[in-house]
Amino acid sequence: xxxxxxxxxxxxxxxxxxxxxxxxxxxxxxxxxxxxxxxxxxxxxxxxxxxxxxxxxxxxxxxxxxxxxxxxxxxxxxxxxxxxxxxxxxxxxxxxxxxxxxxxxxxxxxxxxxxxxxxxxxxxxxxxxxxxxxxxxxxxxxxxxxxxxxxxxxxxxxxxxxxxxxxxxxxxxxxxxxxxxxxxxxxxxxxxxxxxxxxxxxxxxxxxxxxxxxxxxxxxxxxxxxxxxxxxxxxxxxxxxxxxxxxxxxxxxxxxxxxxxxxxxxxxxxxxxxxxxxxxxxxxxxxxxxxxxxxxxxxxxxxxxxxxxxxxxxxxxxxxxxxxxxxxxxxxxxxxxxxxxxxxxxxxxxxxxxxxxxxxxxxxxxxxxxxxxxxxxxxxxxxxxxxxxxxxxxxxxxxxxxxxxxxxxxxxxxxxxxxxxxxxxxxxxxxxxxxxxxxxxxxxxxxxxxxxxxxxxxxxxxxxxxxxxxxxxxxxxxxxxxxxxxxxxxxxxxxxxxxxxxxxxxxxxxxxxxxxxxxxxxxxxxxxxxxxxxxxxxxxxxxxxxxxxxxxxxxxxxxxxxxxxxxxxxxxxxxxxxxxxxxxxxxxxxxxxxxxxxxxxxxxxxxxxxxxxxx
Amino acid sequence: xxxxxxxxxxxxxxxxxxxxxxxxxxxxxxxxxxxxxxxxxxxxxxxxxxxxxxxxxxxxxxxxxxxxxxxxxxxxxxxxxxxxxxxxxxxxxxxxxxxxxxxxxxxxxxxxxxxxxxxxxxxxxxxxxxxxxxxxxxxxxxxxxxxxxxxxxxxxxxxxxxxxxx
Numbered sequence: 001x002x003x004x005x006x007x008x009x010x011x012x013x014x015x016x017x018x019x020x021x022x023x024x025x026x027x028x029x030x031x032x033x034x035x036x037x038x039x040x041x042x043x044x045x046x047x048x049x050x051x052x053x054x055x056x057x058x059x060x061x062x063x064x065x066x067x068x069x070x071x072x073x074x075x076x077x078x079x080x081x082x083x084x085x086x087x088x089x090x091x092x093x094x095x096x097x098x099x100x101x102x103x104x105x106x107x108x109x110x111x112x113x114x115x116x117x118x119x120x121x122x123x124x125x126x127x128x129x130x131x132x133x134x135x136x137x138x139x140x141x142x143x144x145x146x147x148x149x150x151x152x153x154x155x156x157x158x159x160x161x162x163x164x165x166x167x168x169x170x171x172x173x174x175x176x177x178x179x180x181x182x183x184x185x186x187x188x189x190x191x192x193x194x195x196x197x198x199x200x201x202x203x204x205x206x207x208x209x210x211x212x213x214x215x216x217x218x219x220x221x222x223x224x225x226x227x228x229x230x231x232x233x234x235x236x237x238x239x240x241x242x243x244x245x246x247x248x249x250x251x252x253x254x255x256x257x258x259x260x261x262x263x264x265x266x267x268x269x270x271x272x273x274x275x276x277x278x279x280x281x282x283x284x285x286x287x288x289x290x291x292x293x294x295x296x297x298x299x300x301x302x303x304x305x306x307x308x309x310x311x312x313x314x315x316x317x318x319x320x321x322x323x324x325x326x327x328x329x330x331x332x333x334x335x336x337x338x339x340x341x342x343x344x345x346x347x348x349x350x351x352x353x354x355x356x357x358x359x360x361x362x363x364x365x366x367x368x369x370x371x372x373x374x375x376x377x378x379x380x381x382x383x384x385x386x387x388x389x390x391x392x393x394x395x396x397x398x399x400x401x402x403x404x405x406x407x408x409x410x411x412x413x414x415x416x417x418x419x420x421x422x423x424x425x426x427x428x429x430x431x432x433x434x435x436x437x438x439x440x441x442x443x444x445x446x447x448x449x450x451x452x453x454x455x456x457x458x459x460x461x462x463x464x465x466x467x468x469x470x471x472x473x474x475x476x477x478x479x480x481x482x483x484x485x486x487x488x489x490x491x492x493x494x495x496x497x498x499x500x501x502x503x504x505x506x507x508x509x510x511x512x513x514x515x516x517x518x519x520x521x522x523x524x525x526x527x528x529x530x531x532x533x534x535x536x537x538x539x540x541x542x543x544x545x546x547x548x549x550x551x552x553x554x555x556x557x558x559x560x561x562x563x564x565x566x567x568x569x570x571x572x573x574x575x576x577x578x579x580x581x582x583x584x585x586x587x588x589x590x591x592x593x594x595x596x597x598x599x600x601x602x603x604x605x606x607x608x609x610x611x612x613x614x615x
Numbered sequence: 616x617x618x619x620x621x622x623x624x625x626x627x628x629x630x631x632x633x634x635x636x637x638x639x640x641x642x643x644x645x646x647x648x649x650x651x652x653x654x655x656x657x658x659x660x661x662x663x664x665x666x667x668x669x670x671x672x673x674x675x676x677x678x679x680x681x682x683x684x685x686x687x688x689x690x691x692x693x694x695x696x697x698x699x700x701x702x703x704x705x706x707x708x709x710x711x712x713x714x715x716x717x718x719x720x721x722x723x724x725x726x727x728x729x730x731x732x733x734x735x736x737x738x739x740x741x742x743x744x745x746x747x748x749x750x751x752x753x754x755x756x757x758x759x760x761x762x763x764x765x766x767x768x769x770x771x772x773x774x775x776x777x778x779x780x781x
Contacts, residue, residue, distance in 0.1 A: 036749040036762040069751025220708030222748035257654070257691055258745065295647075296654060298689030301745075315649030316681075317688040333646060376709030376750035383751065414708065450708045464711055474688075605770070 001277030002285040004163045010276070011154050018145075018155035023057025024103055025078040029143060031065035031229045032222075032261050037072035038091060045092040046075070049099040058103055061152075064230015066143035068130060068383045071114065076124070076143075077102060086114045086124040130381045133399050135362060135388045137370045138223075138346045142230030147265050150272035153233040159278050161349035165241045166286045174245040174352070175201055181356035182368040183348070187213060187304070187341030188419065188445050189521075190367070190434035193348075196338060199328035200246040203336040208248035210239055211332065211339045213309060214255035214262070217301035218417030219468060221448035223372040224342035226384055228255065228262035231346065232269035236292060238345035240279065241352060243290045246338055251292040254309055257299065266294055301418075301472035305520045306331075306339045308474065319474040320520035341446070343372055363389030367433035377414075377450035378405045385449075387432070394428040397451060408453035412536065416445030418465045418472075419525030421532025422458065441532045443525075457554035458537040459544055463491040465529035473522065480523030483514040487530060495555040499545035508534060549615075556599050559614050563590050566611035573603035573612065631659050632670060639674050649677055653686060662693040698733040698740035700779045703757040707746030714767060715754040719743065721769040722756070725776055738780065 001007065028034070028043045043062055050058050066074045071088035075098070078084045085108045087098060094112050102108050115123035125131055145152035153159070165174050179194030200208060212235055216224040228235065239251040255263055270292055273279045281289045295313050302308045303318040310332050312318035331337025347369060351359050360368045367389040375385045379401040387396060393413060397403070404410050412422040421442035423430075430436050434444050452461065466488045475481045487510050490503050511527030518524045534541060543549045550558040563573075569587040574580075581597040584590030592603070604612040638655045642648045652675060656667050663686050672679040686692040704719045719730070722741055726734055733740040747755055752764025756772075763775055 032747070033749045033751060036747070036752060036755070036764065069749065072749075072751060217745070218708075219706070219711075219745045220750070222746060222750070225748055259748075295651070298650060298654065298691035300689050312650065313647055315647035315651075315685075317685055374709075374750065376753065377712045382709070382753070417708065448708060450712060452712055456712050461712070464708070 001283065004160075004167055004284065007154070007159060007163050007284070010151075011157075011160075014151040014155035018152055020059065020078055020080050022080070023059070025059045025061060026103070027061045027063040027066075027076045027078070027143065029064070029066040029072060029074040030062040031142075031226055032259070033065060033069050034072045034074065035261065037069075039073040041092050042073045042075065042090045042095055045095040046099065049096055050103060053099065053104060055099075055103055061146045062148070063145060064142040064147050065139075065226040065384055066125065067139065067385070068125065068128075068381065070380075070382050074125075077108070084124045084126075087112045088114050129402060130383065130385075130400055133391065133395055134386050135370050136386050137350060137362070138227060138343055138372055139230070139384065139386045140350075141234065142226055145231065147230055147232055148268050150233060150269070150276060153231070157353060158233055158349075159237055159273075159276075161352035162237045162240050162244075162278060163284050165352055166244050166284050166288050171201060171245045171247065174241060177352065177356060178245070178348070181351045181359040182366075183344065183351060183359065184367060184434060185341055186343035186347075186371065186446070188416070188443065190444060193340065193344055196328060196340075197242060197245050199326070200248075200336045200338045203329060205336050207250070207333075207335045208246055209332045209335055209337040210242045210246065210248045210251045211309065211313070211337060212239055212251065212253040212255075212342060212345055213304065213306070213339050214253055214259075214342050215297045215304045215309060216256060216259075216342070216446060217304045217472075218446045218448045220376055220414075220417060220450045221374045221446050223374055223384060223447045225256075225259050225262050226372075227342050227346050228259070229265055232262075232265050233273065234346045234349055235266075235342055236269055236273050236279065238340075238348035239292060240283065240290045241348055242338060242340065242345070244288050246336070248336075248338070249289045249291065251290065252313055252332070253292060253294050254297060254303070254313055255294060257296040263294065263296065270294070300474070301468070302474045302520070302522050305522055307520070309339065310337065317474070319476045320522070322519065343447070364431065364433050366435060371432065371444070371447060373415075373447045373449040375401055375449050375451070378408065378453040378456070379403070379451040380405055389433045390431045392429050392431055393423060396432070396449070397428070401451065404451060404453045408455060411452045411454055411456060412458065414442075414450045414452065414461070414529075415448065416443035416525075416528070417448045418468050419443060419521065419528055420445045420448075421528045422452075422461075422536055424536045441528075441535060443528075455552055455554070457495075457550050457552040458533040458540050459491065459495055459550075460552075460554045462530045462533045463488065463495055466491055466526070469522065469526040473526075477517075477519035477523060479514045479517040480519065480526060483510055483518075484523070484526050486510060487514070487527065491530070494541065494544050495550075496557045497544070497548045497555070499541075501542070501545055503545065504534065504538075504541055553614050559599050560594060561592050561597060561599065561601070561604060562613050562615070563592055564611050564613055565589065566609050568609055568611070570609070572606050572608065576602045576606040578602065635659055635667075635670070636674065639671070643675075648675065649682070649685060650689075653682065653692060657692055662696050664694065696733070696737075698738055700739050700758055702739055702741045703744040703747070704741070705745075705747045705753070705755040705757070706743045707750070707753075709746070709750035710753040710755055713753040717769050718754050718756055718766050718772070721772045722776075725773055739776070 073090045075087040075090050175197050183193045184190040300318045303312045305320045308318040308320040327337040363369045372386045376382050381401045427440045470484045470488050473480045493499050511531050567589040574582045579596045581593045668682045754766050756763045
């Protein structure tokens with residue numbers, strides 16, 4: 001690759017293949033979520049049937065995450081001059097019909113489209129409520145291009161930003177541009193990306209590194225995975241731009257081993273980029289050399305912390321260390337190192353191409369741009385959501401997520417994963433940005449957004465997160481290693497019905513100490529889920545310790561099962577009870593012996609008369 | 616007498632050691648290869664018995680104590696053999712709030728082993744995994760590469776397990 005002209009020639013050719021001028025382009029959502037839901041047999045059937053019918057003007061393209069998990073497997077059909085058609089819940093049988101009706105005869109199969117159940121109204125995903133308030137920047141290419149084909153990426157201005165940076169800008173100009181855009185790190189803390197780059201750029205060293213942190217550890221978040229699976233080249237391009245800006249010639253992508261699809265696509269992307277000369281020596285005819293290597297994580301949440309991540313790449317136990325020195329001064333193998341998160345990087349090429357004003361036109365003054373959230377839990381529209389910063393939580397949950405499942409009452413939304421907190425109804429109108437979420441006792445985190453309803457016990461949720469951090473604490477510093485364990489023991493005691501009011505005070509005291517004295521962010525934030533649930537749901541804690549009652553009927557030890565008047569004496573429950581705790585005569589109301597009952601709930605599931613209640 | 620692998624062990628006949636040695640030779644000149652070698656060894660052997668750790672230690676010059684420290688730090692590495700079928704129950708937050716614990720309890724009850732353990736017949740290992748990324752299907756369980764979603768009714772689990780017993 002010698003210069004921008006050569007890239008433009010490649011682009012002109014790639015555009016011809018990418019844009020459908022005749023026939024159809026059929027994309028199948030093949031991210032992990034799509035594959036889990038059964039997209040592979042759908043893709044195979046599509047290929048088989050179109051080949052068998054000899055349909056030649058059809059491009060079948062596997063793509064990344066289209067975004068709406070609940071409708072997977074999704075197939076979209078693009079036709080020149082027409083709106084795209086979105087088919088949902090596809091399976092091989094449905095594919096046969098779509099091929100013979102739509103692709104062969106040109107008649108869309110209305111009943112399989114997303115407009116299902118709304119008469120003959122044919123709709124596509126763009127019309128769905130779920131997408132109306134979204135703004136797709138980072139996810140723009142996911143679900144559109146074939147992530148395993150570099151030409152698709154080139155066709156939509158891929159590598160133009162890198163070409164512009166290395167041929168027309170100085171490293172300092174790139175850094176100034178990033179500073180002007182106001183881009184803040186999407187990994188959680190929200191530090192200015194341009195500022196970070198300037199620290200490493202200022203250091204003289206024979207070798208510097210740039211690392212992409214793809215160790216997405218929040219147990220309810222998968223944005224980074226979707227970007228890597230759907231648009232891997234955008235991350236490679238951004239790393240090269242970052243490398244140019246700070247003077248690094250080597251990049252590492254530290255990615256979770258649990259993301260095999262993402263790893264596979266990254267490997268392909270790196271090979272293709274090397275082949276085309278976007279990575280390697282003298283990129284675009286400049287003096288800039290840059291190479292990228294993949295390193296796999298091995299299942300340790302703490303490796304999302306930058307000093308632990310560095311230790312892991314060096315081949316050691318992933319344990320964090322004191323800062324300073326910051327990695328920008330002394331990082332990987334003691335050399336200046338910049339670590340950026342996947343989503344942060346995915347913004348970079350777009351900012352270089354479109355300028356900082358464009359980026360600042362989205363979001364808020366202090367948090368420009370968009371943020372991707374993994375919306376999940378007790379919500380109707382589960383999926384990947386990209387919204388401009390400044391949108392309210394209410395809009396995300398009610399307009400995009402379309403309310404809680406089964407008409408249940410909303411209780412709280414959890415953001416920031418094991419480091420974050422719960423946000424309750426009264427704060428739903430807070431505009432989402434880095435600073436506001438901290439102000440209401442949670443944090444942006446990497447972007448997990450889990451909705452909870454009246455059936456979720458907040459003490460149990462706090463216990464769930466603590467269980468996670470205890471498991472994932474690296475063990476280096478005492479407050480985190482021992483303190484979180486003690487907190488978990490107290491929460492276990494409370495959920496088992498043996499807690500006291502003093503325990504709540506001890507919990508809060510421990511939490512403050514752990515926050516103030518832990519070595520790294522894992523420990524410093526570990527108590528947050530407990531503190532925020534105690535703050536907002538103290539009454540639930542009190543119900544557990546004083547009344548020995550779990551208001552949401554989750555904590556097993558605090559539940560009792562009773563048989564009501566509705567019992568017909570069918571004896572079904574007697575037969576399923578593993579401890580023979582239920583007695584009674586046929587056709588008469590039965591009774592549960594509370595001493596024998598182990599609260600397994602088998603009787604309640606077996607009862608066809610809804611005569612067994614739990615309270 | 617020294618073997619090809621550079622030590623006096625008895626491993627030249629086991630092709631897996633040859634494969635591992637070839638991998639070590641291919642990455643020897645890079646920095647920070649300890650993790651990648653352990654990952655490759657785990658792929659080849661399925662787990663990291665002491666023998667394998669010794670072999671790696673001799674070949675890359677990292678003390679076995681350090682290797683053991685790494686192998687036990689990361690949850691991906693196993694130092695005991697795993698079952699033929701790997702059951703991963705997603706305990707990510709989205710699955711958890713939608714009842715993953717009930718799924719876990721049912722599998723534990725059915726197989727009569729704890730989380731992280733392997734059945735006596737060597738058929739199943741149960742693991743709690745982090746978010747598998749298919750939150751739309753929550754609660755989710757994976758057996759090997761097969762995904763079972765929307766397990767709201769845990770009564771279907773015995774039949775699912777049965778499929779892997781044949």
